[in-house]
Amino acid sequence: MATRIEMPQLSALYGQAALGAARAKLPGLRSTPATSELPQESLVVRHPGVSLEQAERYRRLFSGEPFDGAHRTALPSVLVHIIGFPVQMALMSREDFPLPLMGLVHLANRVEHLRPITLAQPVQVLVSAENLRAHRRGTQVDIRVMVLEDSADPESLEEHAVLWRGVSTYLSRGIHVVEETAPQAADSTRQEFVPPVKTASWRLSAGTGRSYAAVSGDYNPIHVSNLAAKALGMPAAIVHGMYSAGRMLEGREPEGAGHRWSIDFAAPVALPATVAFAAEHVDAQQLRFTGWNPRKSRLHFSGELRLG
Amino acid sequence: MSAQNVRDAVIIGGNRIPFARAHSAYATAGNQDMLTSTLNGLVARFGLQGQQLGTVAAGAVMKHSKNFNLTRESVLGTPLDPKTPAFDVQMACATGMEAIGSLANKIKLGQIDSAIGGGVDSISDAPIVVTDELRGILMEANRAKTLSQRLKALSKIRPGHLAPQAPGVNEPRTGLSMGEHMAITAHAWGITRAEQDELALASHKNLAAAYDRGFFDDLVTPFKGLSRDNNMRADSTLEKLGKLSPAFGRDLGEDATMTAANSTALTDGASAVLLGSEEWADAHDLPKLANFIDYEEGAVDFVDGAEGLLMAPAYAAARMLKRNNLSFEDFEYLEIHEAFASTVLAQIKAWESEEFCKNKLGLDASLGTIDRSRLNVNGSSLAAGHPFAATGGRIVASLAKELHGKPGKLGFISVCAAGGQGITAIIEGR
Numbered sequence: 001m002a003t004r005i006e007m008p009q010l011s012a013l014y015g016q017a018a019l020g021a022a023r024a025k026l027p028g029l030r031s032t033p034a035t036s037e038l039p040q041e042s043l044v045v046r047h048p049g050v051s052l053e054q055a056e057r058y059r060r061l062f063s064g065e066p067f068d069g070a071h072r073t074a075l076p077s078v079l080v081h082i083i084g085f086p087v088q089m090a091l092m093s094r095e096d097f098p099l100p101l102m103g104l105v106h107l108a109n110r111v112e113h114l115r116p117i118t119l120a121q122p123v124q125v126l127v128s129a130e131n132l133r134a135h136r137r138g139t140q141v142d143i144r145v146m147v148l149e150d151s152a153d154p155e156s157l158e159e160h161a162v163l164w165r166g167v168s169t170y171l172s173r174g175i176h177v178v179e180e181t182a183p184q185a186a187d188s189t190r191q192e193f194v195p196p197v198k199t200a201s202w203r204l205s206a207g208t209g210r211s212y213a214a215v216s217g218d219y220n221p222i223h224v225s226n227l228a229a230k231a232l233g234m235p236a237a238i239v240h241g242m243y244s245a246g247r248m249l250e251g252r253e254p255e256g257a258g259h260r261w262s263i264d265f266a267a268p269v270a271l272p273a274t275v276a277f278a279a280e281h282v283d284a285q286q287l288r289f290t291g292w293n294p295r296k297s298r299l300h301f302s303g304e305l306r307l308g
Numbered sequence: 309m310s311a312q313n314v315r316d317a318v319i320i321g322g323n324r325i326p327f328a329r330a331h332s333a334y335a336t337a338g339n340q341d342m343l344t345s346t347l348n349g350l351v352a353r354f355g356l357q358g359q360q361l362g363t364v365a366a367g368a369v370m371k372h373s374k375n376f377n378l379t380r381e382s383v384l385g386t387p388l389d390p391k392t393p394a395f396d397v398q399m400a401c402a403t404g405m406e407a408i409g410s411l412a413n414k415i416k417l418g419q420i421d422s423a424i425g426g427g428v429d430s431i432s433d434a435p436i437v438v439t440d441e442l443r444g445i446l447m448e449a450n451r452a453k454t455l456s457q458r459l460k461a462l463s464k465i466r467p468g469h470l471a472p473q474a475p476g477v478n479e480p481r482t483g484l485s486m487g488e489h490m491a492i493t494a495h496a497w498g499i500t501r502a503e504q505d506e507l508a509l510a511s512h513k514n515l516a517a518a519y520d521r522g523f524f525d526d527l528v529t530p531f532k533g534l535s536r537d538n539n540m541r542a543d544s545t546l547e548k549l550g551k552l553s554p555a556f557g558r559d560l561g562e563d564a565t566m567t568a569a570n571s572t573a574l575t576d577g578a579s580a581v582l583l584g585s586e587e588w589a590d591a592h593d594l595p596k597l598a599n600f601i602d603y604e605e606g607a608v609d610f611v612d613g614a615e616g617l618l619m620a621p622a623y624a625a626a627r628m629l630k631r632n633n634l635s636f637e638d639f640e641y642l643e644i645h646e647a648f649a650s651t652v653l654a655q656i657k658a659w660e661s662e663e664f665c666k667n668k669l670g671l672d673a674s675l676g677t678i679d680r681s682r683l684n685v686n687g688s689s690l691a692a693g694h695p696f697a698a699t700g701g702r703i704v705a706s707l708a709k710e711l712h713g714k715p716g717k718l719g720f721i722s723v724c725a726a727g728g729q730g731i732t733a734i735i736e737g738r
Contacts, residue, residue, distance in 0.1 A: 063480065197492055198559070199613035200482040207468070251481075251611075276559070279612040287612075294559050 002044040002126060002154040008090040010217050013101070017093055018221075021102035036177040038141065039096050042128035044154045047083050049120040050075055057215045058082075062250040067119060074116035074255045078246035080164045081111070082216045084125040084145040088168060091127050091143065098132065099139060099172035103222075103232050106241040107140060108169040110262040115163045116255065122150040123163065138173045173233075193299040195276065195292050202247060202275040202291075204239055209271055212243040229270075238268040241301070248277070248289045248303050263303040267293065275300055317412035317600040318589050319735065322705020323350040324579035325531035326538065327693035330431035333534045334576040339368045339375055342531070342578040343428040344385040349529035350424060350580045351386050354594055360389035362420025365407040366580065367397035368428050369696035369726075370475055372435040378428075397697075400725035401647065402605070403427045404700020408581050409603035409733060421588040425704075426580030427697025433576075434475050442469040479726065481611050486618070486726065487648065491557025491566050493616030494650035497657050504570035504649035505549040508690045511646055515687025516542035523686055527705050539573050539693040556648075570649035575693030579701030581708075596738055598708035598719070603733035604628035610728035615668075618651045620730030621722040622658040626669040628732050636676035640717035640737070641710055643703045646689040647724050655722060686710065699723060704735065711737030 055067045058079050065072055093101045117123060124147070131142040145166045148154065152161035209223035221228030222238060229237045245263045253259060269275055269291075276294040279287055289303035325346050328334045334342065343366060351357060366379040375381070380394040399406040408425035415423060438446070442465065449461040478485050494504075518524060519536055528535070554564035555571060582594075589596050606624030608615035621644075629635060636642070636659060644652045658664045659675040666672070686706050689699060700723055707719040714737035721733040 195559075197496075197613065198484070199611070201478075201484050201488065203483055281612065281614070 001040070002042045004044050005090065007045050007047060008086045010086050010089060011219065013086070013089045013093045014220060017101035020100060035096060035098050036132070038098065038129040038132050039091065039094060042126055042154075043087055043091050044124055044126045045087050046150070047123050047125055049122045050079060050083060052119055054215070055079060055119055058246075061211055061215050062247055064250045069119070072255065073118045074257060075118065076246065076253055077111050077113045077164070077249060077261065078242050080113070080117055080147055081109070081145070081166060081242055082218075083123070084127065084147060084166070085216065085218060087125045087127040088143045088145060091129055092170075097129070098177050099141060099170075099175055103173065105171040105173060106168065106265055107171050108262065108264045109166060109242070109245060110260075111164065111166040112260045113164050113253070113257045116257040117147065117163050124148040124150060124152060124154060126154050126157075132178055134176065134178050135171050138171055138175050139177050140169055140171045143168045143170065193292065193297060195294070195297055196278040196280060196290050198276040198278050198294070200277040200279070201294075202277055204269065204271055204273045204275060206237070206272045208239050208243065209237045212240045216240070216242070234268060234270060236270040238270055239273070241265045244269065244275075244291055244301050245303065248279075248291070248301075249305065252279070252287060252305060254307055259305060259307050261303065261305040263289075263301055265301050266299040269300050314416040315418065316586050317415040318584055318586055318596045318738075319598045319600055319704060319708040320582040320584050320589055320594045321350075321354060321597060322527055322579065322581040322701060322708070323353055324528055324698065324702055324705070325349070325577055326528055326534040326536050327575045327577035327695055327698070327702075328532075328534055328537070329539050329693065330574040330576060332432075332538055333532050334430065335432040337430065337532060337576065338433045339371065339378060339428045339430050339578075340382055340385070342430065342576065343368075343378065343382040343426070343580075345531055346426065346428070346529070346578040346580045347382055347386045347388070347424065350582055351388060353526065353529075354582055355592075356582075357387040358389055359392075361392045361422045361424060363411060363414065364388075364392060364394040364424045365397050365411050366394075366424075366426040366428065367399075367403040367407060367697050368430070369398065369400055369403060370429055370431065370434045371398070397427075399605075399731070400727055400729060401645070401694070401696045401699060402723045402725035402729060402731040403697035404579060404702075405603065405704070405721070405723050405731040405733060406605070406700070408583065408600070408700055408704050409731065411583055412600035412603070415583055415585050418585075422582070422584040424580050424582055426578065426701040427699070428578035429695035429697050430576045431574040431695075436472045436474055439469050439471060439473055441466075445469070479617065485556070487556030487566060487571055489610070489617035490648045490650055491560065491564065492613070493619060493654050494565060494648075495557065495560055495563055496616070497654045499565065499650045499653045499657070501550075501565040503653055504565055505546055507646070507649040507652060508549060508570040509544055509546055511684060511687050511690040512541050512544050513687075514685055515540050515691035518686040523709070527709060537692045539575060540687075540691050544569075566648060566650060570690065572647055572689045572694040575695045577693065577695035577698045579698040579705065581701050581704050595712070597712040598735045598737050600704075601718075601734040601736050602628055602632055603731055604631075606730050606732070608728045615728070616654065617726075617728050618647055618724035618730070619654065619658065620728055621724050621732050622655050622664075623669065624730055625659065625720075625722060625732040626665070626671060626675065628734065629675060630671075632734060634718070634734070636678050636720070638718055639720045640682060640714060641685055641707060642678060642683045642720045643688065643707050643722070644683065645694070645699055645703065645723040646684065647694065649690060651724055652683070700731075704733075708735055711735060713737065
């Protein structure tokens with residue numbers, strides 16, 4: 001069942017989450033989630049479409065080509081993610097959501113960008129949660145996002161009405177609401193990272209988190225404030241994972257869509273930073289991306305783009 | 309030589325000022341000062357006072373917006389007839405070559421009879437600009453119609469916006485400096501530290517020897533107290549060069565090979581070359597050093613590392629040599645711009661590689677071998693320095709002089725440029 005809501009305000013959701021986090025620290029007022037079940041219902045909102053102004057701010061952030069209305073009108077996948085992100089947040093900040101919003105870590109994102117979504121094209125965003133499962137450091141969950149045609153009926157969804165499909169995987173560290181079933185294979189097969197030949201170097205200023213926040217509306221304190229980031233166990237404000245995704249994809253996504261991509265996040269990028277980046281052509285249809293800390297030879301993220 | 313049914317474009321001579329390491333002798337000279345002085349020297353050398361030339365083309369890679377008409381303004385500062393038109397060219401480090409090559413074509417086609425091509429660059433007087441944010445706010449204030457709108461715009465200024473911005477030295481699409489790009493290419497081609505240091509040493513020795521035998525007497529005019537390129541180290545040795553730590557590609561660890569000595573220093577300077585038709589040269593009783601035969605621009609897809617940033621000349625040369633039915637064995641002298649010693653070595657390895665020539669250049673065999681004793685015989689950028697846009701003029705004038713008196717002997721030029729571009733050219737002695 002999909003509950004229709006108005007487009008949520010991210011700032012209000014973060015305020016509420018901060019309040020929840022503060023309350024959780026007070027003895028006797030602990031609002032530990034009473035549930036280990038994910039909400040069964042999904043949320044759906046209408047979005048009027050991305051304005052030219054927002055799209056242009058996005059492309060300036062990544063020094064991309066202009067949305068000139070003739071050769072570039074289709075939104076990049078990460079900008080579509082930005083449309084749906086407040087709805088993800090709304091779902092995760094509900095009382096019946098088993099993991100606290102504050103301190104969630106973005107582990108991975110997988111996207112199928114089925115059809116182009118153009119500037120000012122009204123769409124609907126349908127969000128649901130699934131796969132609550134144990135992680136060696138806590139509990140992880142998949143938030144499924146579908147961007148639908150404006151005329152689609154979310155209650156009886158037809159395949160052709162889906163424009164964009166994404167799964168964001170988040171980790172709640174130190175929270176164990178589900179039993180670990182089997183030891184995670186990833187642990188035993190962890191290998192030393194051998195960096196590929198770099199093809200670019202990203203110099204990220206201390207304000208990169210604020211710059212992405214200004215475009216996306218995601219003012220999560222962990223990205224915009226060193227103090228808040230330190231309180232959450234980071235050395236400094238860290239860059240949004242989707243900034244890395246956006247930069248990795250910029251200029252490489254087909255205007256006609258029909259592509260799939262994914263990104264897996266390893267060590268967070270503490271700002272300011274220099275990220276070494278490699279784009280490698282696996283074949284004509286597939287690119288592999290790697291981002292790492294060149295000084296410590298530490299992996300920040302790995303990604304993939306498949307055309308068609 | 310040329311198969312085209314056009315007249316010859318003759319290289320008459322050249323002039324440059326000595327090249328100076330950034331922030332040294334020319335620290336207070338701007339691009340226009342240096343270009344005007346260089347043109348003045350050329351005018352004086354060939355008695356062009358009061359003459360109306362066909363066109364003057366030059367450019368600078370690092371250019372102030374106030375110098376929007378740099379070449380024309382420089383021409384107006386010389387004794388040339390003010391009716392001489394001029395235009396600015398910019399193709400990064402290949403600016404000078406593009407200026408000269410395009411002028412040679414105009415002469416060949418009979419559109420003009422005489423021309424000056426060249427370039428200038430200053431690192432010491434590079435344009436410093438405000439941040440994009442501050443410029444945006446100032447422009448918004450400028451567009452405001454009322455005082456309150458203007459104040460509202462200006463109130464957005466934050467301290468961080470006020471930091472001056474020096475021109476970027478990195479490739480905009482990769483964020484890597486040219487040296488970092490070259491380090492990747494050098495590593496891929498397995499170019500050793502020893503080869504690079506030897507090439508750097510040869511550059512200094514050849515340049516010093518050329519100065520000592522007076523080769524540059526009619527190619528260089530002193531400027532601001534300098535009479536020789538102040539980057540030149542005639543007394544350098546392989547031991548000295550071998551002691552330097554790597555400056556680029558440090559993340560390659562033990563495999564890092566590029567140092568400050570086998571990479572060109574940032575430099576200030578200017579150069580100019582006088583071109584004309586045969587008739588024009590004869591009518592003015594001017595020397596005819598060489599013919600400008602052909603030139604070719606090239607570009608490579610470097611952004612995701614499909615090809616090395618500075619490898620475009622490898623591709624341009626293949627097309628140009630094929631068009632002229634030549635191989636590298638046909639050249640008496642080769643001038644390969646030493647952006648880095650490894651740039652020269654990587655291009656040579658590519659041309660000599662059967663695999664590269666077949667797979668990347670689409671040829672049947674390699675482009676021939678390159679006789680190192682014919683390479684950069686009067687020194688190149690590692691010793692002289694490389695004021696970006698001025699390098700083409702330096703090379704064309706020196707090579708033309710070297711080929712003078714050797715009719716029919718050919719010279720090859722390769723200049724790589726930022727943005728994955730490059731130019732190659734052929735000139736012929738007469």
